[in-house]
Amino acid sequence: MRVVIAEDSVLLQAGLARLLGVAGIEVAATVGDAEALLAAVAEHRPDAAIVDVRMPPTHTDEGIKAALVIRRQWPAVAVLMLSQYVEERYAADLLSANTSKVGYLLKDRVADVAEFVDALRRVASGGTALDPEVVAQLLLRHTNGPLDRLTPREREVLAHMAEGRANADIAETLVITESAVAKHINGIFAKLDLAPGDGDRRVLAVLRYLREG
Known part of the structure; x- marks a missing residue:
């Protein structure tokens, strides 16, 4: 590189x-x-x-x-x-x-x-x-919006997604299985109204997260 x-x-x-x-x-x-x-x-x-x-x-x-x-x-x-x-x-x-x-x-x-x-x-x-600190401040400053639909665990998963972490890394950090991470991510997509045809939903979810923050 x-x-x-x-x-x-x-x-x-x-x-x-x-x-x-x-x-x-x-x-x-x-x-x-x-x-x-x-x-x-x-x-x-x-x-x-x-x-x-x-x-x-x-x-x-x-x-x-x-x-x-x-x-x-x-x-x-x-x-x-x-x-x-x-x-x-x-x-x-x-x-x-x-x-x-x-x-x-x-x-x-x-x-x-x-x-x-x-x-x-x-x-x-x-x-x-x-940076995790940027993610933390975005969460603290968040008020009413689509992110309010998420559960605390889903917000944790989305925060790690915003840091650029893969499912395996998220699972290890939160001490849950990768299948549980995938389930939470699907829940995030659904609650943020991101349909399967909406391009890279993982990226769109992070963008929604940033904008709401």
Whole structure:
């Protein structure tokens, strides 16, 4: 796997490059602003871009805007956003069009190298990785809507789906069988009015979850 890192903190940039190198992931370029990120992606066409949400010059949303450009112009390039704080609005913006090849993690998550690398590989292979803390805040802020139809266990399962976890991982985490997970997922689809012909219902359920949150 080849990646580009966009992070204006020199220490974090170097740390990311080092830990990815140890994990056998090639770092094609490291940059410190959004303009340089887009140039690097155009030049190297990496498998994934790791992008800080807030970058120069204003340190507001330059990173997320650049990520949206990457999603439009180079859809084959996966995007893994890093943020210092939970900013679920940016996560929803990033996932509004497509939930494949995208992730949104807190920078603290980098400290768990195995978990971070696993999330990066999952995103690069076409999946989703949403930080559990973002999921938790979405649940806390949720008020009236379709999600109110779900049972507490179904909400737990949907939260893990939003993190990009497979049925086997969800079953292990919740200490239930995979068949029970599948049953809960079918219940989620039914209660969110997602019919078998509605494309990728798993993705649509996560999008509904984000929008309701």
